[in-house]
Amino acid sequence: MLAASDLRKGLKIQIDGQPYIITHFEFSKPGKGQSLYRCKMRNMITGNQFTQTYRSNEKFEKPALEERKMQYLYNQGDEFHFMDTENYEQTFITREQLGDNVRFLQDNMELDVLFFDDKPIDVTLPIFVNLLVTVAEPWVKGDTSGNDTKPVTVETGYELQVPPFVVEGEKIQIDTRTGAYVTRVKE
C-alpha cells in the first residue's frame, strides 16, 4: 500500500482497478491545517485524465505493472506481434495502443513492454533508432533553392524532414521522443 505522503509526479497508482500515472502534483497545507495532495492523473489504458485532491489519511494500491524485454516480430493488419526474449512467449499489441510508436518499429527490434494484469498496455522504445531512407529526392550539389530541409520516407513508412544532403539508401538516426532527425549513420 502507498500513503498519501508517497504521492508525487510520475508515481503509478491503482484506482477502481485501473492503473493511473500522476502527471501533475501539488502539495498544499493551509496554516495549522491538514496536508492536501492535488493530483492530475492519466489512465494508463484509456488515456482519460482527471484531477483529485487527496488527504493525508488516504491509502493507495500499487497497480500490478510489470515491464518485460520483448522483441518485435511482425504485424498482421492492426495486430503487432512481440516475443518475450526470456521465455519466448508471444503476444500482440494493437495499432491503437501503440499510437505514434508504430512509426519506429523495426523487425527484430528489442524494447520494453509494459503489462498490467498480464495484458500488454504500452511499449518503451529506445530513445534513438537507426532507419533506412527508402524514398528521397536526389541531392543536387550546388543547389541554390535555399531550402534547409527536404522530406524523406524511411523503411517503416514514416515521413520526416532531413537536411538536403541525405540520400536514398542511407541510414539515419531518429529521436523517438520527438520524431526528429538526429544524424546520418555510417555503417
Place this chain on the structure above:
Amino acid sequence: MLDPKRLQQRAAFFRAIRSFFHGQGFLEVDTPIRQPLLIPEHNILPVPSGTHSLQTSPELYMKRLLGGGCERIFQICPCFRKEERGRLHLEEFMMLEWYRRDADYLQLMQDCEELVRAVCSDLGSAGFPVSPAGEWERLTVREAFRRYASLSVEEALRTEMFDLQLVEEVEPHLGQKKPTFLYEYPIQLASLARPKKEDPQLAERFELYVAGIEIANGFSELTDPVAQRARFEEEYALMDEERAGNRKMPEQFLAALERIDSAAGIALGLDRLFMLIAGETDVNRVVTFPAAGLDR
C-alpha cells in the same frame, strides 16, 4: 546552489528584515533548535533528533522570553516539518517570528505592512506580484467563504471540508490586488490564540496572503494557562496514541503565561516572502540549496 547574484540578494533580504526590527526597538534572540517537548499540534509532524525533536517553530521559547520580561523580540531561525515538500514547502525552512507584549493581532497586521514595505523599498519591489503601498485588504474568514467557497464556514467545519475548501476555492482569490489579511478564524482552528471578546467562537488569528500564497500566521496570544492546557489536551485527543504518547504538557511554557497579561506573536515564512520579492514561483529556486532530489 543559488547563483552568486541571488545569494547576494538573499543576504540583502535578511539584512533588510533585521534592520527593520532593530529600528523598531526589537531584541534579536536565539532559542534551542532541538527541543525536548514541542507544542502539541496534530497537523504538524516533527523531525526527531535523538531524545529531542527539531523545532517546528520557536513559539514556546519565544513566549517564555516574554514571560521573563522581554517586551519586543524577534528571531530568524530554521524550522523543520516532516513530509512537507512542494512548490511552497520545504521540510527545512527559514522562519521569522516576532512577539510583542501588551499588543494584539491588529498591531501585528500593521507590523506586516511596514515590514514588507521596508523590505521592498530596500530590495526593490519589481518582482513582488502586488503593490505593497496603501492600505491592505482585510477579509474575515466568514466573508471569504461566503464570497468564494461553495460551503459556508459552519458547513465546511461540520463536514471536515474546511481545509479543502480554503485551499481550492478561497486561497486563489486572496491577495491578488493587494496583500490580504484573512482574519477571525473559528476558535477550534487556533489552539494558541485568544478568543475574541465580542464572540468567543472566533479567535483573534489572521493569515497574510500575497497572490494566493500564505506568508504569515499571527494572533493575539492565549495567555490563560488553564484554557491553554485544555486546548493542548484537545490537540492530543486528535493525535493517534503513538504520537500523543504520555501527553506531556510544556509546563514551563504554561507557567510563563502566568506572567503575561496580553501579547501577540506571528510566524512568517521567509523563503516564501523572498520568493515573491525575487519574482519566483518555487521556494526551491530561492534557497541556497534546493531540497534533496531537486538539486539539478
